Amino acid sequence: MRHLERHVHIFYEGDAQTHIYRTKRGMMRLYHLLADGRRQVIAFRLPGQLIGLGEHETQFCSAQALTEVVLQCVPLSIVHRRMQEEPRFGSELVRCLAVELAETRNQVAFLNRRSALEKLATFILGFLTWTGEDRELELELHMGREDIADYLGLTVETVSRSFARLKTQNLVSLPQTHTVIIQNIGKLIALATGAFEDDETGS
Amino acid sequence: MRHLERHVHIFYEGDAQTHIYRTKRGMMRLYHLLADGRRQVIAFRLPGQLIGLGEHETQFCSAQALTEVVLQCVPLSIVHRRMQEEPRFGSELVRCLAVELAETRNQVAFLNRRSALEKLATFILGFLTWTGEDRELELELHMGREDIADYLGLTVETVSRSFARLKTQNLVSLPQTHTVIIQNIGKLIALATGAFEDDETGS
């Protein structure tokens, strides 16, 4: 078990892989630096989710604490040993990887062809799933606009403008910068799935 | 072992997962249909690569033969049994999944923030790796512009125009529609990695 301050890295891209981690509390950010210096946020990790899976010998991305974080650390040697001794453990690992792969593929499919507004709507709705608070319509983002932008492949300005449009259409409200209240989840879902072309009537 | 004609599907999105497949000859296309009817091509599969990994009970995407294809089919029951009996088999499976996950993450990172020209350059270069013919600078695409467009998240027109620009800059030539000859691989790599902003001098 390991406690991390905000902004602390547990590993960087290219580091040797030594452990698999499980988030117990707080939120982690996984990101990848591109050749041109830009940053692609691969994923955010909430409690219960694994980090460090599916890499080669070296880490593919950097892992950084967004908030204060508590991590469970499992040395790779133990992972390997358990896989030898306990076939069901291997199956479980395969399942976790499979889920992560499916999610990542979804990310490809959706980031590629959607407008900024649709991306942001999907992002917000994804937060509901992540935290499991499906009825709690007040969300704490725990991250800045730049994180969202780097995750969705947009600029900070576009993210900000998209938030403004969601507010104008009364789909969400923003009592604080990092807090989102969903006001019309039906329309938000419709937007995320592409059902609405562009409905500004907001009625 | 199973032989497929062109355009034949081995499974559709949502089908129950029954086998894992290994491409022996030819090229497969994995794709995913979006809510709005569009198609996202997830990946192409060349000989030696696996298909059907990392799914849940149901297939996440459809798998279709692009060319004539020969497939090795392994029933899932056998996969599971071997995983119980032979831990190294499980490790191997985890490794394959890890590689696929890393590739997919790369796809996210690169599709998200790159221009059409950079995407196409990367796509062409990716073909070199896939076929393993690193010195063979004449490539057979085996697919139409629409496949490339749906893979890169572009329109057919933009793909066509991007090919035209690569030709104008003498980076590639196209003796036939589906055949690419790389004429200046250095510049193509520079373009793919974002080193060149926009060099029209073509010298």
Added chain:
DNA sequence: CGGACGCTTGAGGGTCTTCAAGGAATGTGG
């Protein structure tokens, strides 16, 4: 030889980015 299909090329418009400046929020030191 004719038709169908896929590829190319053009013009116009929409969306996102870039550049720029102002405003809110957060943290630090007095």
Added chain:
DNA sequence: CCACATTCCTTGAAGACCCTCAAGCGTCCG
């Protein structure tokens, strides 16, 4: 506890890029 500095967020205007619509061209097949 307040003032100030820094950082982050918002908003505006101009431009770039890609998409859409449209037409022309080439190729393959019947």
